[in-house]
Amino acid sequence: MDVPSNQHEARLRSEELRSQLNYHNYRYYVLDNPVITDGEYDELMNELRAIEARYPELITPDSPTQKTGAEPLASTFEVVDHRVPLLSLSNCFSDDELQAWYRRAMDRLDADGAQLVSEPKIDGLAMALVYENGQFVQGATRGDGAHGENVTANLRTIATIPKSLTGRVPERFEVRGEVYMSRSGFERMNAAIGDLNLEREREGRKPLPIYANPRNAAAGSVRQKDATVTAGRPLSMFVYQLGWVEGGARPDSHHETLLWLKELGFPVNPEARLHSSLEDAAARIRWWGDQRERIDYDIDGTVLKFDDLDAWATLGAVGREPRWATAFKFPPQQRTTKLREIAVNVGRTGVLTPFAVLEPVVVGGATVSLATLHNEGDIRRKDIRVGDTVIVQRAGEVIPQVVAPVPSLRTGDEVEFAMPAACPSCGTPVSRDESEAAVYCPNLSCPTQQVRLLEHFASRGAMDIEGLGEKMAYTLFRAGLVTTIADVYDLGAERLAEFEEFRTRDGRLSKVAENLLAGIEKSKSRPLPNVLFALGIRHVGYETARVLAERFGGLAAVLDADAEALQGVEGIGPIVARSIADWTARGENRAVVERLVASGVDPHVTPRAAAEAGTLTGLTLVVTGRLETMSRSEAEERIREAGGKVGSGVSKSTTALVAGADAGSKLAKAQQLGVRVVDEEAFVRLLAEGPAGVLQVV
Ligand SMILES: [Zn+2]
Incomplete structure (x- = not known):
């Protein structure tokens, strides 16, 4: 700067x-x-x-x-004077800054090195709790560091804060920590507000603001006038420091303090670590950079503190920041920017999906100019308007999303979004499916839909045609070579050679064209679930296609099943059954399938009996993360071949979670529910030997 x-x-x-x-x-x-x-x-x-x-x-x-923060609101809460000010932490954003912080401290201590304690930096609300004779008597916010707000009644409603302590405790003392809201709790709460907003919209009332992140939600929940409101919010606390102590001894080091607080019954973060050197601590900081998505609460960095409390006294503070601690901050995952436009995409089944066109902004290390808005309902639930300043989030590998608007920055020129009345691709008036709150283009020959369908037809998990990706789909469509998916199998060497883009300079068929034709030939023997999925029937994902294949055993039998027969299949609901029946009832769709079969598409079926005798019969597995020796879909296919079920999410009925590298929220969920987690090696053994040797309870 x-x-x-x-x-x-x-x-x-x-x-x-x-x-x-x-x-x-x-x-x-x-x-x-x-x-x-x-x-x-x-x-x-x-x-x-x-x-x-x-x-x-x-x-x-x-x-x-x-100074820290801002002066407390005396009108809402009683003001508490902090006996020892609550300082805030200096920040480091790079290794160089971290090294400099450490060297300055070593110079002051006249030392060569010192032990450090690292803790994840929870994105919550700093609190000071006072205990007298083992009883919780007062809880206050940080406020401006010198004066906070008395929120004792509200903190009493948080289950993880002990109300009375057992064992030998000092007569009076203060502990400090962070009140926070879990990510899953935050999402549940915002979803409830969103539902309420749809109701309010119908009643012509103003929508309630959506919380931008768990920290804001936690702060808003703690600082409620009515403690019963706080009681209904999913709040927790981690304690990370001892404030002042009267009438009792205190440990000599920070890590002993944490152990002692834990023994007294305080919630202490189990991720705190003692390090012998700065290098060791820096390795932990890098590790957290990759791990932050795995835990169910937001952290925005790692806190480092010297372990020796004598060093704290020697180092003291500069301004409002102690020299004995620092926070290494991660790149921010949220940014504000202007929402320029809400544009609309047409998908392969004709469904129109809105997305955000943003003033470009750097979030989490990448420039973001487009972000997902999920669907029209979500835009209304969050009250997002064109022209709004919005909060954009990019976390981990997830595509960027618009989290919430900042309504207080509105000028009055913002425009509420409405879905277009006509398809942006072909101009056909759109249809609205009230039961699913979806808007779609009903025109079966809509060009965008056809190209997207062709792309889907050839994709992995469907016909898996090598050489037929997004770009090739457009080329074939533009050249007029393919208008429906059945045309793919009419492509021959002579036909392609008529087009310049498929010829070499000396007039022969290009390598690209040869590969495409080989890929098409190979795709004729894909399994039945892949073929059913490839047809692009609304609501028929791979899993539904697999269930259909298993139940009906052949392509013709699926086409001949009516809505009633379809709904009788386990795992297929009325909307899906209706969608399949509507699709198969259309003559042009049946004609496409007949042409596919006539061209030699001959789907094979995995015999059911083989699956029933498998090593995983009766077990439900969920696969997450990146596996080394196989793709996730291969892993799922092998589970099914072994007679097991593949779950889409982790629940109590999940037998085990197969977790590869970079596993995310599913891993956290499994740990939370106590579901067994197996690595890839154990999974391979499980496939071969069954659960006896691998999953027995230890
Ligand atoms: Zn259209």
């Missing part, structure tokens, strides 16, 4: 930054309603720090760099 080169400009800029930061502090700490993301706040703060480091004479006592 650029620091102004003359004092006059620096003064102007620092005044501007101070006033902005004070405003954002007020929105964040007092109103629980920030208008910028934490990452954007950090950038403003870092710029001010850099100016103040170069021009120390510009530091004012009320500078946000010299």
Whole structure:
């Protein structure tokens, strides 16, 4: 960042930054309603720090760099004076900054090295809890660090906070920690608000704001006037520090303090680690960078503290930040930007899906200009309008999404979104399927639908035609070579050779064309579930196709089944049954299938008897993450071949979760429910030997 080169400009800029930061502090700490993301706040703060480091004479006592948070709201809560101020942490964003922090501390301590404790930095709300004679008597927010808000009644409703302690405890003491909301709890809560908003919309009432992230939701929940509202919110707490102590001894080191707090019954994060060196701690920080998606609460970095409490006393604090601790921050995953437009995609089954066109913004290390909005209902539930400032999130491998609008920044020019009345591809008036809240283009010869269907037909898990991807689908369609999927099998060497793009310079058939024809030939013997899935019938995913194949045993039998017979199949509901029956009732669809069969498409069927005698009969497995020796769909196919069931999500009835590399929320869910987790090696043994040797209870 650029620091102004003359004092006059620096003064102007620092005044501007101070006033902005004070405003954002007020929105964040007092109103629980920030208008910028934490990452954007950090950038403003870092710029001010850099100016103040170069021009120390510009530091004012009320500078946000010299205090924490904002003054408490005395009108809502009683004000509590903190006996020892609650400081906030300095931030490091790179290894160099971390090294510099450590070296400065070593110089002051006149030491060569020191032990460190690392803990995940929970994105929650800092709290100070006071205990007297083993009883919880007071809980307060951080506030501005010196004065907080008395939220004792609200904290009493949080189950993980002990109300009374057993064993020998000091007469009076204070512990500090973070109140937070789990990610799953946050999603449930926002979904409930969204449902409420649809109801309010029908009644002509203003929608309630959606919370942007679990931290805001936790803050809003703790700072409720009515403790019964707090009681209904999914809040937890981790305790990470001892404040002051009266009438009792305290441990000498930070890691012993954590163990002691745990013994007393406080919730202490099990992920805290003691490190012998900075290198060791830095390795843990890098590990957290990859692991943050695996746990069910948000963390925005890793906290490092020196273990020796004497070192804390020697190092002291600078401004509002202790020198004995720092937070290594991850790149921010949320950013605000302008929603320029809501555009609409046409899918292979004709369903219209809205997506966000954004002013480009860097989130989590990548530039984002398009983001998903899920569906029309979701836009209404969250009250997202064109022209809004919105919060965009990009976490892990998930595609970027618009999380929520920032309604307080509205100018009045924002426009509510409505689905187009005509298909953006072919102009046909759209149909609305009220039962599924979907809008679709009913035109079967809609060009976008046809290209998408062709792409789907040839994709992996369907006909798996090598050489026929998105680009080739467009080429074939534009050339007029393929208009329906059955045309794929009429493509021959002579036909392709008529087109320049499939010829070499000396007029022979190109390698690309040869590969395409070989891929098409090979696809004729795909299994029945793949063929049924490839047809692109609405609501028929691979799993549904597999169930159909198993029940009916052949292509013709599926085509001849009516809605009633289809609905009798386990796992097929009325909407899916109706959709299949509607599809097979259309003459043009049957003609396509007849042409496929006439061209030599001959799907083979896995005999049912073989599956029933398999090693995994009666077991339900779920596969997640990246496996080394096979793809996920291969793994699922092998489970089925061995007679097992493949679950789509982890539940109590899951026998085991097969977890490969980079497993995400399913792993967390399995751990939460106590479902067995097996690695790839154990999975391969399970396939070969069955559960006896692999899954017995230890
Ligand atoms: Zn259309």
